[in-house]
Amino acid sequence: MFKEFFIFKDYFNHILESVIGYGLKVSIAIVLWYFLKLIVKKMGKILFKTLEKSRLEEKLEATVFNFLESFFKILTDFIIILIILPYLGVPTTSIIAVFGSLGLAIGLAAQGILSNFVSGFIVLNSKFFKRGDHIKCGDVEGLVENVQIFFTTLKTFNEEIIKIPNSKLTSNFVINFSANPRRRVVFSFQVPHDINIGLLKDKIEGLMILDNNKFNVEACSPILIVEKYTPFYIVVQVRFFVNTEAFWDFKYFIGESIKNVLLDMKIKFPICFMPFDKSH
Structure with a gap:
């Protein structure tokens, strides 16, 4: 009986020593993790501050700069894991094999995530x-805030923040309204059949020349066309080019100004009457 007790005691002491020893290793590994993270964080700050002070940052667009910061964080976390795991007794070859198998499994299970990652580089x-x-991409439209590893952030004109998966940007049509230095403004409105189109065109041309310097509008005559006829009114369309940065301000301004021109010409806005059957 005493023999069995001493065997159990030795076995228990061995387990206790193993648990304490491994627990100590885990504790040291946790401290090492935070220590290395602190060093990497300080190195990252120094690196990116150096880029900000150098001419290299001027050559890098803000979107590329944000992308590099995100990539640097993920890469350094991966390296720290490779440093700590062997300390816990996990062989390096096993780590590489596990990460290889894990990468394959994740690649098959999360193709969308990898697609977003690759699309970010594209x-x-x-x-x-x-x-x-x-x-504008699909139904989403706004100003580009930044491009990160998996998502691109847009800010809408309603001050909403939208994150678009990068794969959506490479697999769908994307319209960049800021790519060209000028944009065309198209404004349609209704006028009665008896309007003097020539006089209306002269009035609108004069309006544009008057406000050319204010909105930096390209000095060219607008194209005024009759878009279509209806039984009640004529649809007239005015087309002209404006510098991209002044597009929205001028578009809102020209709508109000055309209304004032029509009022000045004493043109009544057409009213449509819907026919109905009195027999019912």
Whole structure:
């Protein structure tokens, strides 16, 4: 009986020593993790501050700069894990094999995530848009805030923040409204059949010349066309080009100004009457 007790005691002491020893290793590994993270964080700050002070940052667009920061964080976390795991008794060859198998499994299970990752590089390399550009992808439209590893952030005109998966940007049509220095404004409105189109065109041309310097509008005559006829009114369309940065301000301004021109010409706005059957 005493023999069995001493055997159990030795076995228990061995387990206790193993648990304490491994627990100590885990504790040291946790401390090492935070210590290395602190060093990497300080190195990252020094690195990116150096880039900010050098001319290299001027050559890098803001979107590329944000992408590099995100990539640096993920890469350094991976390296720290490779440093700590062997200390816990995990062989390096086993780590590589596990990460290889894990990478394959994750790749098959999360193709969308990898697609977003690769698409992030494609978006940055193509340089189709940059921070501050006004773009539209599908039903989403806004100003580019930044491009990160998996997502691109847009700010809408309603001050909403939208994150678009990068794969959506490479697999869908993307319109960059800021790519060209000028944009065309198209404004349609209704006028009665008896309007003097020539006089209306002269009035609108005079309006544009008057406000050319204010909005930096390209000095060219607008194109005024009759878009279509209806039984009740004529649809007239005015087309002209304006510098991209003044697009929205001028578009809102010209709508109010055309209304004032029509009022000045004493043109009554057409009213449509819907026919109905009195027999019911």
